[in-house]
Amino acid sequence: MINAYASRIWNVLKSFQLTIVLLALLMCLVLFCTLAQVEMGTQGAVNAYMRSFIVWNQPLLLRLPFPGGALVGLLLTINLIAKTIDIKLSWQKSGMWLVHAGLVVLFAGEFIAGMMQVDTNLTIEVGQTVNFVQSYKQMELAVIDVTDPTWDEVYSVPDTLLAKGGAVAIPGTPITLNVKKFYPNAELANLAPGAPPSLANAGVGAGVSIVEKPVVSADNEMNQTSAFVEPVAGGRSYGTWLVSVALGAPQSFTHEGRTYTLAMRLRRQYLPYAFTLKQFRHDVYPGTDIPKNFSSLVQVVNPSRNESREVLIYMNQPLRYEGKTFYQASFGKNDTLSVLSVVENPGWLLPYVSCVLVSIGLLVHFAIVLRRSLKRRQDKKEG
Amino acid sequence: MPNPSIPLHRPSLRPTSSAALLGAGLLLLGLGCSSEQVSHYRVPKESASAPAPMPAMPPTPMGERTGEPSDVPPPPKPKGSLKWSLPKGWSELPGGGMRFATFKTPYAGKLEATVVVLPGPAGGELANVNRWRGQIALPALDEAALAKARTTLKAKVGTVNVYDFTSEGTAKSRMVAGYVATPDGNTWFLKLTGDADPVAKAKADFMTILGSLHLD
DSSP: OHHHHHHHHHHHHTOHHHHHHHHHHHHHHHHHHHHHHHHHHHHHHIIIIISOSEEOSOGGGTTOOEEOHHHHHHHHHHHHHHHHHHSOOSGGGHHHHHHHHHHHHHHHHHHHHHHHOEEEEEEEEBTOEEEEEEEEEEEEEEEEEOOSSSEEEEEEEEHHHHHHOEEEEOTTSSEEEEEEEEESSEEEEEOOTTSOOOSOOBSGGGGEEEEEOOOOOSTTOOOOOEEEEEEEETTEEOOOEEEETTOOSOEEEEETTEEEEEEEEEEEEEEEEEEEEEEEEEEEOTTSOOEEEEEEEEEEEEGGGTEEEEEEEETTBOEEETTEEEEEEEEETTTTEEEEEEEEOTTTTHHHHHHHHHHHHHHHHHHHHHHHHHHHHHHHHHO | OOOOOOOOOOGGGSOOOHHHHHHHTTOOSSTTOOOOSOEEEEEEOHHHHOOOOOOSSOOOOTTOOOSOOOSSOOOOOOTTOEEOOOOTTOEEEEOOTTEEEEEEOSOOSSEEEEEEEEETTTTOHHHHHHHHHHHTTOOOOOHHHHHHHOEEEEETTEEEEEEEEEOOSSSOEEEEEEEEEOTTSEEEEEEEEEEHHHHHHHHHHHHHHHHTOEEO
16 A cells, blocks of 8 residues: 555656646746846845745735745756656666766756855955955944954954844954844934934944834845944943944944944955956947946965966956856946956856766767667668 | 946856756755854954945945935934035935935036034044045045145134045046034034046035035
8 A cells, every 4th residue: 555655656756747847837936036036136036936945925926825946946856866766777778867967966056056155246446455255135243353553353243143132242352242133124314303212322323213124135225234232341331332234434442452343234255365456447349338348457366375466357257266256247436446246156067067967968878879770770671 | 426336247147047947946944054153354454455345236324325315304403403505506405314415516427415414423533534535445544644634624613624535547536525523412524526527616616515514
C-alpha cells in the first residue's frame, strides 16, 4: 500500500506534466514579477514573487495566494533530479546525463547567488580616493571614535540589529547603545510649538518630530531609517539621541576623553584596497546627446599586494578584483562623479560551468544519435 | 547641486533565462545573509583626505532636499524666527520637512537657495561646513582653514558667517552659505548652491538677503 503511494508520488515527481505545469507557473511569476517592479522596485518584486514560497496579498494577483518562486523552483529542481535519476545509467545516455547535470549546476548557481550575492556600489568623484563600498538599501548606525588624528575607529551596527531593540554592546569600547525606538522608514520635521516633546533629549533630535512611514522598496526611493538611541558608558547615560539618514547634521559625545560620532547611513563595507578616480568620460555621438561610451579610469592601490595600477572600467567591461566585480553603473555631478555597481557572488562561475556541461552534453547526445542513425542506415543497406 | 545619478547598467537586471530565474525559487528564508553583529573597522580619517561620497541614490539629508515638492507641511516658525527681505525677482516658497523655506530665483540654470533651521549648535560650524564641502567634493578644513575661509557680514540679527566654495573639475559646483545663530539657541543655514555660473550671477542678491536678516 505504502509502496504504491510512494511509487505514485515518484511518478508524479518525475513526470513531464509536472515540468510543464511548473514552467507555466514560472512564466506567470516572471510576468507578474516584471510588472510588479514598476511599483515595488527590482529587489522588492524579486523578494515578493521569486524569493517566497507563497505570494501573499499582491494587488496584481487580486490578493489571492499564488505559489512563489521558491516553491516552484524547489519543485522544479526535485522534478529535474527525479528525471535525471530515472535516466538509464549507460554510455548511450551520457549526453542526457551531462545536460541534466548542467541544469542542476545552473540551479545551484542561482541558489548560491540568491543566498550569498551581495550587491553594493562604489561612488567616487574625480580626484577622490574611496576605500569602501556601500549598500543600496541596507543601513547601519556608525559609531565612530574620531579621537585619533589619523585613524577613525568605525563600529557599524546593522539596521537589522537595531530593529530588535534593547541593549547593543559595542565591542572594544565601553559603550552600550540602548535602542529605544527604531523606524525602518520615517519622516522628520521641526517640532511644532506645543507638540509632545521628542524622545530625544540630546543632539539635534530634541527639536525634531518624527512620523513613521511605510517601508519603500522602489528603486528610486529610499527609506529614511531612524532610531532613538541612548549611549551608556561607564554607568553614565549620554542622553537619548535621534539618529536618522535624514539628519545631515553631525552629532557626537565625549566619554573619558574619546569623542564618538553617531551617524545613520547606508551600510558600508571597507576594503583593504582603494580606488582613485582619475578620469570619467561620458562620450556622445557627434552632434547628438546620445551616449556612446561611459568609462571610469581608476587607480587601484592595494598595499597588501604591493600593487598600484590603472584600470579602465567601461560599460560591459567590468573589473573583477578580489572576488568583487565592478561595473560602470551610473554617473552624476556634471560628469565628475562615477558610480560603480559592485557585485560579489561566490557562485559566479557556475552558470558558465553549466553552459559548458549542457553544450558538451548536447554535442555528445547528438553524436550518439547520429552514430545510431548512421548505423541503422548501414544495417538497412546491408540487410 | 549634483545631477541625479543616471542608471546605465544594472547587473541585477541582466538578462536571465527562465531556467535561471527559477533557481531564485530555491532561495529559502534567511536570504541576504546579512550579518547581525557589530563590525569594527580601523580606517584612515575620511575627512582628512576625502569627502564622503554621495550614495548612488542620495538620501535626502536634513535641509538638503533637491527641490521636489514635499508632502510634509512646512515646519512651524521657531520662536524668534529669522526674517529677511527678498531682492526683486526673488520669491519665497514654503519649506517642507526639515527645510524652513526655499527661495525661487530669477536666474536660469541649476541653482537653489534654501533656509534650514536646526535646534542648538547642530554639530558645530566646522562639522557643518565640512559636510557642505563634502557635497561639492572638496576636502575637509581644520579650524584654522575654516577661519581663513570665513567672511563676516553685519546684519540686524548680528554677525553672519559667510562661506563661498567652488568645486574642482571641469564642471564646477559652487556653494555660498550663511551661518547664523539666533538668541533662542537655534542655528540657521542659508545656502545658495548650484552650477558655478548661475551661483555667481545670483550671489549679489543672496548677499543682500544675508545682509537683511533680522529677528521677527
